[in-house]
Amino acid sequence: MRNEALIGYLLHQRPYQEKRALYYLFSQQHGVIHGVGKKGAPLFMPLQLFASGKRDLKTFTQINIAPLSLIQDSVAQIAQNSLALKDSNVNLAETLHHENISGQHQYAALYLNEILWRLLPTEDPMPILWQHYQNSLQQLKQPLTADELRLCLRQFEAYLFNELGFALTLKHDSLDQAIELDTWYRFLPDVGLVPIVHNDDIAVTQNIFKGNEILSMAEQGLSSSNLNAWSRLHRQLIDHLLDYQPLQSRLLWQQQQRYQS
Secondary structure (H helix, E strand, O other), X not given: OOOEEEEEEEEEEEEEOOOEEEEEEEEOOOEEEEEEEEOOOOOOOOEEEEEEOOOOEEEEEEEEEOOHHHHHHHHHHHHHHOOOOOOOOOOHHHHOOOOOOOOOHHHHHHHHHHHHHHHOOEOXXXXXXXXXXXXXXXXXXXXXXXXXXXXHHHHHHHHHHHHHXXXXXXXXXXXXOEOOOOOEEEEEOOOXXXXXXXXXXXXOOOOEEEHHHHHHHHHHOOOHHHHHXXXXXXXXXXXXXXXXXXXXXXXXXXXXXXXXX
């Protein structure tokens, strides 16, 4: 690309020389792009910039907060090109403003950023996921209860799993048998729901689910009533995708919780 105009959000940055930084940008046009630019680009705000370069590492110039008109145009274009957003907040641009995310919601936004830059391939356009990410950031700028915050994260994770090709099957087990109400199952991310034959194998762990719990999740989808079960399931899949390497955003959140207690 040569001096191509991009709109995106900064996911991660690292120092690079004295006055520049290595940026991981989630762009609406090309997905995640790696580039080098002047230090100081803000997190969680829509950016406009120009990118140049034929290799994996681009040069970013003229990095600025994107004007509202550009965000409106990008939202309208995505909504016209896909029915997948018909239930999403496609009118987001009407109320989008450049207030930053504050308080504990920053940890949630850092979590979204970290799973994106660690899991998404580079230069693979994902405009629908990009829009869901933008919607999630807008939600995190609002006052949310603890459950509303968790629901926001679980919904975004579901969009991410779908984009990465990990569809969760909750009506059949790993042997393609129908889920039974009174049977216990162990969730293995690379296998699915495995029925537990011996009750002695049942322990209170994150990856054990009862059949009635699973069927409720399949019927109701993500909701406040089954949020704990979805959180356990998503945690297992996220950890698997990350090859069980720790998330820095999760560690920061845990440290903050210990500090407050």
